[in-house]
Amino acid sequence: MSHSYQAVGWNRQKKIYDLVILIGVFLYIGIFMGIGSTLFPNATAETLMIRAFGTGAFVLLHIILLIGPLSRRFPSLFPLLYNRRHLGVTMFLMALVHGAFSIIQFHAFGDLNPIISVFVSNGEYNSLTQFPFQALGFLALMILFVMAATSHDFWLANLTAPVWKALHMLVYVAYALICIHVVLGVFQSGVSSVYHAMLGVGFAMIVGSHIIAGLQEKEKDKELNSDKNEEGYIKVCKVSEIPEKCAHIATLTGERVAVFNFDGKIAALSNVCQHQNGPLGEGKIVDGYVTCPWHGFQYRPEDGASPEPFTEKVPTFKVKVIDDVVWVHPTPNPPGTHQEPVVVEKK
């Protein structure tokens, strides 16, 4: 997990995942340039390359942004989520090729520094149709660079999770900048209406899937305060409503709690993984450990601690089961505190 800071902790799944990414990138670029040079013999190789890498990176960015909300709806997509950062770094490298070739082509070999030229050659910042769209693309590329450079767990640990998370939420700013870069750039140069339609569909999918996921999260966050017993425990759900080795997520006094049912026992942990704030309650118990669906970080259900040598810990909660109903005390125990799971009859 986060101790040795290997460049990539390779396993068979990651190797297959990265191989598919690599072959996919080569196929996309190869077909775009190969078919392009056949269909359009007058097109220059630089132009085809700029467009191949630009469109490829933009399509990949859409996929990356869709994986999160879609995997909440369709858990079978979790394997895509596990190594999303590999997709992100690949997308940045494709965007970098697009940006570098564009800057060399349109801004180098003149009387200005190419980077300065990006911002000042076309100074019509007060015009919508003539706006210097390259500046927006450059800013987006800088954001993607910072994200790719800090994608490793080393930075997550050193920047702290909240800072790291906030930094990586900038991907939405980058996406907005790129959309405007496309609309005020190539769309102003008479491209096929198919591209307009594709961007419209892509944008609608990103916005729509995030709104739906947000509404679902809001539903989960409905406070359970109505049924509170004299000891302060709050009624959560029936044992039978929690699938074996899975969890029921409830929001108690502002904090999401994951109540797990495993091997005839019930245990409650904070829903927030210490790695990237992933939703532990959407994961499963694997080999006796609560396993985060995002990147596989594991915690013992009894005390919320990661197995040695790892040191991550999440808070546990007191649980009672009365007449097949699970009650959880909303006050969290300090992270790593042993809380004996409640034994129930195994179904």
Add this chain to the structure above:
Amino acid sequence: MKWVSVLLLILISSFSFLMISNEKEFDNSTFEFGEYCTYEGIIMENPYPRILIERPGDTGSLPKYSQYYLTQFGKFGGGEMVKGLDGKKVSLEGALIYRDDQTMIEIKNNSVNHDHTSENERVFNFDSALPKKSLGIHTLKGEIVDSKCFYGVMNPGNLKVHKACAINCIRGGMPPVFVVKDQQGNIGYYLLQDEEGGAVNKNILDKIAEPLEIKGEVVKQGNILILKANPTSYRNI
């Protein structure tokens, strides 16, 4: 896992084909990059550097001289390379750039040679070799491009995506050309000059790659059409 991977790769391939097949047609223009030939002719320095190359034999209705705009590597006109050689005979090496009947040469570094013999020192009379003929006042609608990119170095070399590059090139001394398309897609090329026949580069940088209307005198000089107008009168449409 295997079939999911294969399906993903088929989807990626199909999507790539969908993207490229919806590109619009690219115009026919050529840059013979790195293919240097030797050219001999007379330098015309102003307002934009050109080399006049005598056509061999009886030229019939064609002008006696063909004209090639001159540029150097990058986003610069060829002015520095032929400075002080106005009306002089030179030889130079360069790579050809052309589109329709418009031609340009990118001069190879240090390849311009001027033989200081008495015959070559004689200053050329442009007015008699390439007489100018006024075609009257016209109002034209089109777009300002930098001739180097539009004639072949870049494709496409016009419109919004190319705007910043065109500004860099024209600021660097590239001859600015007003391209006017008719309904059939045929292109008219008009070299832009001010009312006195001077270069306009520095005065049109905020008008490049935008739809414009220009009213001015059209003058024919050899195979080149010139549009003479005050840049402040250029009108956005």
